[in-house]
Amino acid sequence: MSSNSLPHPLVSSEWLHQNIDMPNLVILDATIKKATSEGDDYFKGLQIPKARFIDIKGNFSDSQSAMPNTLPSPKAFTEAAQALGINKDSKIIVYDRLGIYAAPRVWWMFRAMGHEHIAVLDGGLPAWISEGFKTEASKTKTYESGDFIANFQDEMVVGLEEVLQNITTKRHSVLDARSSGRFHGTAPEPRADVKGGHIPNSINLPYTELLQDGKMKQVEELRAIFKSLKLPNTPRIYSCGTGITACIIMLAAALTGFSDHAIYDGSWTEWGQAEHVPIAT
Structure with missing residues (x-):
């Protein structure tokens, strides 16, 4: 039976299959290539029916930033979302071809722009296909302009100076x-101009520990993982290489009921190139 609301923030392939004709539903394909992989052409040329490609590295990134993937201005985000035909009342399901990789980034971006009617497809296109649901050839289309308007939630994103100050204040867990290997500087960074190591006092939680077979682990497993970190009762900041997989941690935390958190948008690509910041290994 169809529902008029999203079981936010994660939905199954079965749910999407049952609700694919829901009024105002928009399906977004957020696939990008992994920075640490040479391939990742799985299911290339295929999409979930009615899906629209959202270009994270193109018009959904700040073209003026020296850092990759950073959040565009609210004005630029509004224009890009409208061009995709997204409306104020759109209910968005976002997925990628890698299972769960880039889709949580889009989930976070829309929430940071004030749009809460968005969920991630658990397991992405691989799960959709493995469960026997139909695909179609990827299509490039233009859409009737939507009426989406960004309402920027600045508490959901932090910059380098805030993270630097936090080393002393410890107001947030990072x-x-x-x-x-990358966290401890024993494995090379995928970008040659970025130093190895990590932000002092930060805690390593590889995003892969939150996933199993391309899907998010069960909520009780996620709670146990976060509990094992023995985090203080403070807000959290999530970081990664370029702000993509940090959003997987945020999504996992949201599934456990945690909401006082933000993304360090420049992430390690910014920190690892900066001259005035400390680095731990």
């Missing part, structure tokens, strides 16, 4: 979604 969680880093990169691999243990």
